[in-house]
Amino acid sequence: MTTSQATAPRPGPASAAPALPGTGAVAQGDQRLWRWISFTPALAMMLALSVLPIANLVITSFQDISWADGKATRSFAGLAHYRALFSDNLFAAGLGNTVIFALAAVAGQMVLAFAMALMVSRIVRGRVFYRAIFILPLLIPGIVIGAIWKLMLNFDFGLVNKLLGLFGLMPHDWLGSPETALFSVIMVDIWHWTPFCFLLFLAGLESLPQDVFEACKMDGAGPWQELRHITLPLMAPTIIVTFAFRLIVAFKVFDEVYLLTGGGPGTSTEVLSFTLYQRFFTEDKAGYGSAMSVAIIFIVSILLVIAISARRGAGRQP
Amino acid sequence: MRRPFSSSLMLHLALVLCALVVIAPIVWTVGAGFRTQISLLMGHMTFTPIWNNFNEVLWSKTSDFLLNYRNSIIVGVASTFLCVVVATLAAFSLNRLKWPGWVVHIFLAWTMIFHMIPPVALASAWFGMARAVGLENTFTGLILAHATLNLPIAIWLMAVFVREVPKELEEAAIMDGASTPRVLWHVVLPLITPGLAATSILTFISSWNEFAVALTMTMKQTATVPVAIAKFAQDYEIQYTQMAASAALAMLPALVVLLIAQRYIVRGLTQGAVK
Numbered sequence A: 001m002t003t004s005q006a007t008a009p010r011p012g013p014a015s016a017a018p019a020l021p022g023t024g025a026v027a028q029g030d031q032r033l034w035r036w037i038s039f040t041p042a043l044a045m046m047l048a049l050s051v052l053p054i055a056n057l058v059i060t061s062f063q064d065i066s067w068a069d070g071k072a073t074r075s076f077a078g079l080a081h082y083r084a085l086f087s088d089n090l091f092a093a094g095l096g097n098t099v100i101f102a103l104a105a106v107a108g109q110m111v112l113a114f115a116m117a118l119m120v121s122r123i124v125r126g127r128v129f130y131r132a133i134f135i136l137p138l139l140i141p142g143i144v145i146g147a148i149w150k151l152m153l154n155f156d157f158g159l160v161n162k163l164l165g166l167f168g169l170m171p172h173d174w175l176g177s178p179e180t181a182l183f184s185v186i187m188v189d190i191w192h193w194t195p196f197c198f199l200l201f202l203a204g205l206e207s208l209p210q211d212v213f214e215a216c217k218m219d220g221a222g223p224w225q226e227l228r229h230i231t232l233p234l235m236a237p238t239i240i241v242t243f244a245f246r247l248i249v250a251f252k253v254f255d256e257v258y259l260l261t262g263g264g265p266g267t268s269t270e271v272l273s274f275t276l277y278q279r280f281f282t283e284d285k286a287g288y289g290s291a292m293s294v295a296i297i298f299i300v301s302i303l304l305v306i307a308i309s310a311r312r313g314a315g316r317q318p
Numbered sequence B: 001m002r003r004p005f006s007s008s009l010m011l012h013l014a015l016v017l018c019a020l021v022v023i024a025p026i027v028w029t030v031g032a033g034f035r036t037q038i039s040l041l042m043g044h045m046t047f048t049p050i051w052n053n054f055n056e057v058l059w060s061k062t063s064d065f066l067l068n069y070r071n072s073i074i075v076g077v078a079s080t081f082l083c084v085v086v087a088t089l090a091a092f093s094l095n096r097l098k099w100p101g102w103v104v105h106i107f108l109a110w111t112m113i114f115h116m117i118p119p120v121a122l123a124s125a126w127f128g129m130a131r132a133v134g135l136e137n138t139f140t141g142l143i144l145a146h147a148t149l150n151l152p153i154a155i156w157l158m159a160v161f162v163r164e165v166p167k168e169l170e171e172a173a174i175m176d177g178a179s180t181p182r183v184l185w186h187v188v189l190p191l192i193t194p195g196l197a198a199t200s201i202l203t204f205i206s207s208w209n210e211f212a213v214a215l216t217m218t219m220k221q222t223a224t225v226p227v228a229i230a231k232f233a234q235d236y237e238i239q240y241t242q243m244a245a246s247a248a249l250a251m252l253p254a255l256v257v258l259l260i261a262q263r264y265i266v267r268g269l270t271q272g273a274v275k
Helices: A026-058 A080-086 A091-122 A127-134 A142-152 A159-166 A176-204 A210-218 A222-248 A253-258 A272-282 A286-314 B005-031 B036-043 B050-058 B065-096 B102-118 B118-131 B140-162 B167-175 B178-190 B194-209 B212-217 B226-236 B240-249 B252-274
Strands: A063-068 A071-076
Touching: A026 A063, A026 A286, A026 B065, A026 B102, A026 B118, A026 B140, A026 B178, A063 A286, A063 B005, A063 B252, A071 B065, A080 A253, A080 A286, A091 A210, A091 A222, A091 A272, A091 B005, A091 B118, A127 A176, A127 A253, A127 B005, A127 B252, A142 A159, A142 A286, A142 B226, A142 B240, A159 B005, A176 A222, A176 B005, A176 B240, A176 B252, A210 A222, A222 A286, A253 A272, A253 B226, A272 A286, A272 B005, A272 B118, A272 B140, A272 B194, A272 B212, A272 B240, A286 B118, A286 B240, B050 B065, B065 B102, B065 B140, B065 B240, B102 B140, B118 B140, B118 B212, B140 B194, B140 B212, B140 B252, B167 B178, B167 B212, B178 B194, B194 B252, B240 B252
Parallel strands: none
Antiparallel strands: A063 A071
16 A cells, blocks of 8 residues: 655645644544544444354353243253264255255356346447346345245246246146255246346456457457457456355355245255254254354355455456 | 347347346236235236235235334334444544554454354344343344444445545645544545445345344334245245235335436445455
8 A cells, every 4th residue: 555655745734734744643643543433333333243142152052051931041061062063964954955055056147147247248228227127136135035936936826837838838846846946946046146246247347458359359359269268367356256255145045045945845945044043043952053153154264265265366356 | 339230139139038037027926916816826817906915915904014114114224324334434444544454454354254154143142132131122133233234345335435535635634634533524425425325225225135133133013024024925825915015015125226326236236246
C-alpha cells in the first residue's frame, strides 16, 4: 500500500498549522481514539455472537447434558461424542450426500453459467433484460424455492410430469423415490444458484481486455480456438474463485432440503445441516450435536484453506 | 461487430429458452395461487383466476401470514440497519485508521470462517444464549442473529467501496483540520452512498430469505415469512394453492428490488465475491 508521501504539502490555508503530509502526528491521538470507537461494535458483535457460541459448542461437545425439571445437568463425556461420530450412519450419509450434492450442483452451475454468460456477453441489445431475468432465482427465499419445486415436481399435478407426459413419458415420483430424490434436489440447487455464477462470469467476461480478441480474430482463429486459448485462460481466476465460493456455500444447504424431502426418503437426501438440525432440535442431543458441529466447522476450515491456496496459485484478478 | 443473421438468431433462441426455464416455474407457481385446489389437482391447463387463496392467506382468522409479513419487515429493516452501520464503521476503521496488519488479517479471516459455518450449527448456541439473557422468542434475539450472519459479507463489501475512495480527498480534509468522524461523514460517506445502497439491499434480502435461524429462534408470535411457508409443507394435507399464494407474496420484495435496483444488486453481488 502506498503511503501519503507522494502528496505534496498543499499550499492551502495556513491554518493547517503543521505542514504534515497525510495523517501526521496531530491526527494520531484523535485517530487512535476513533479507530477503537469505529471498530469496537463489529469486534464486540463477532466476539459475543460468533466466538462465544463456537467456544460454547466446543465445550459442550465434551459434555453430556440431561434435562430434569427445566434444569440442565452437565457431565463430562470426554471424547465419547467424537468417537460416536465415526460409527454414526446418518452422519456418514449426511457427509457423503453433501459432498455429492455440492460437487454435482456446483459443477452443473459452472458449466451452465459459463455458457449463459458467454451468450449474453455476445449480444448487443437486451443484456440488461436477460440479466434481470437470470438473477431472479438468486433473490427468492430458499424456502420459497423449495415450495415452488415441491409443486413443480409433484407426482400428480406437477408441471414437470405434465411436460414429460407431452412427450409420452410416464410420470415419475421425483422427490419420493430414493433413486431420484438427491438428483432432484441437485437440479433445484442448480436452478437456484446458476444465476450467481452467471453474474460473476458475465462481470469477468465484460472486463476482459478486448484487444486480445481482436488480435485473435486477425490471426483467423475460430470461436472454439478463441474460447480454449484466450477466454478460458483469462477467466481462470474468476472461475476458480467462483467455484470455491459456491462449493463452500453449497455445504450449508438446508432450506430446500427441509421443504422438499426432509432428508428422505430414507437417508437419500440427508445432508449435514439437516442431520445437525435433527440432533439439536428433534432429538435434543446437545452434546452430540455440538461435536458434530465442531467436526463440520473443522471440515469447512480445511476447505477454506484449500480455496485460499487455490486462489493464491491462480494469481490475483486481472 | 456484425454477425451472420442465423447465428445471432440461434443465440437469441438459446437465451429465450434459458429465460423460460427460469421464469416458467415462478409463473406457474404464482398461477397455482390463483386456482382452486381441485383445478390444480385435476391438472387443467386453463383456469379462471380466483382471489380465494390470497384472501384466505392474508385475511383469514386462522392465518398469521400478515403478522409473519410484518415480523419479517421488522427483523429485516432493523437487522439491516444494525449490520450496515456496524460494517461501514468497521470497513472504514480497518482500511483507513492504520490498524496493524495482523489485526486486520485475523479479523477478516475469522469473518470468512464464520461465514462458512452452517447457520444450523450456530442456531442452537444462539438459542441457548438468548434464553440465558431472556431474549428467546423476541425480535431482538433474531435481529442480532441476522445482523451477525450478514456482517461478514457487509464488511467485505463496504471495505471494497471504502478502498475505492481516493485517499487524497481524505488527506486534504485532514490537512484542513477535519477530525476523523468528520472525514467519514463528510468525505467518505457521500462517495460510498451507491455502495451503501447495494450492501443494504443485499443484507435486507438475505435477512428476508433466512430460514434456519428464524425457524429455531422464533415462536408463533415472532415467526417470519419463510417459517410460515415451511409450515404449509408439514401439514398432513398440504394446502397446495395456499402454499403457492404465500410463496408468491414472499417473492414480492425480490421483484420490487429487481425492478427498481437491479444495478445495485449486480454491483453488490459481483463485488462481494470477487474482490
